[in-house]
Amino acid sequence: MLLDVHDLSCARGGVPVLEHVSFALAAGEVLVLRGPNGSGKTTLLRTIAGLQPPLAGEIRAAPGAIAYAAHADGLKATLTVAENLAFWAGIYGTGDIAGALAAFALEGLADRPAQNLSAGQKRRLGLARLLVTGRPVWALDEPTVSLDAAAVEMFAEAVRTHVAAGGAALIATHIELGLAGLTLDVGQFRASAETRVSDFDEAFL
Numbered sequence: 001m002l003l004d005v006h007d008l009s010c011a012r013g014g015v016p017v018l019e020h021v022s023f024a025l026a027a028g029e030v031l032v033l034r035g036p037n038g039s040g041k042t043t044l045l046r047t048i049a050g051l052q053p054p055l056a057g058e059i060r061a062a063p064g065a066i067a068y069a070a071h072a073d074g075l076k077a078t079l080t081v082a083e084n085l086a087f088w089a090g091i092y093g094t095g096d097i098a099g100a101l102a103a104f105a106l107e108g109l110a111d112r113p114a115q116n117l118s119a120g121q122k123r124r125l126g127l128a129r130l131l132v133t134g135r136p137v138w139a140l141d142e143p144t145v146s147l148d149a150a151a152v153e154m155f156a157e158a159v160r161t162h163v164a165a166g167g168a169a170l171i172a173t174h175i176e177l178g179l180a181g182l183t184l185d186v187g188q189f190r191a192s193a194e195t196r197v198s199d200f201d202e203a204f205l
């Protein structure tokens with residue numbers, strides 16, 4: 001298993017959101033997280049990504065296995081598209097950015113500062129960053145926001161290529177991505193208590 005989540009409970013703002021979540025993700029698998037607004041998909045992904053501690057339960061994954069892409073693209077505004085990817089490739093110790101540029105049709109934008117990209121182009125660059133992490137488990141929160149139909153398909157193809165190469169993906173989304181895989185509705189894990197149980201301060205995460 002690349003990721004094994006066992007009896008996990010997690011909170012947001014100290015208030016329990018989900019409890020007793022268990023699932024596993026093996027190489028080659030895609031798991032789509034579903035659930036209405038506010039049901040806890042982001043909270044679950046943040047906990048799995050290590051941005052906040054679980055209330056209970058276990059998350060088993062190899063150290064450095066998970067690449068997390070949040071709502072924000074996390075781009076360096078004054079660096080160009082190519083410089084952004086090279087920066088992250090350097091952080092993660094991978095080399096080649098050409099494959100990432102090609103996967104999201106960014107070659108023609110390689111020399112443009114990230115701050116001058118459109119919203120969808122920024123999102124494509126944020127997703128291209130996943131390819132230079134070299135990490136096997138992608139944990140993605142609403143990855144297709146701002147993407148047009150062609151870019152959604154680019155993204156889906158990048159996920160297919162990633163899992164075909166032995167990776168795995170956990171994706172919170174409200175849209176149909178056309179990916180073969182399983183679906184997990186987080187609504188079934190809604191926490192029974194809604195009173196504050198933790199003082200963990202997530203303000204700066």
Ligand SMILES: Nc1ncnc2c1ncn2[C@@H]1O[C@H](COP(=O)(O)OP(=O)(O)OP(=O)(O)O)[C@@H](O)[C@H]1O
Pocket residue numbers: 012013014017035036037038039040041042043044
């Ligand atoms: N910073 C925060 N502090 C306190 N509560 C929060 C915070 N962020 C989110 N929440 C609450 O936590 C609950 C779960 O939110 P979460 O973002 O995990 O849901 P979601 O399923 O990802 O929703 P969406 O589909 O709208 O993205 C919601 O009730 C939300 O209002």
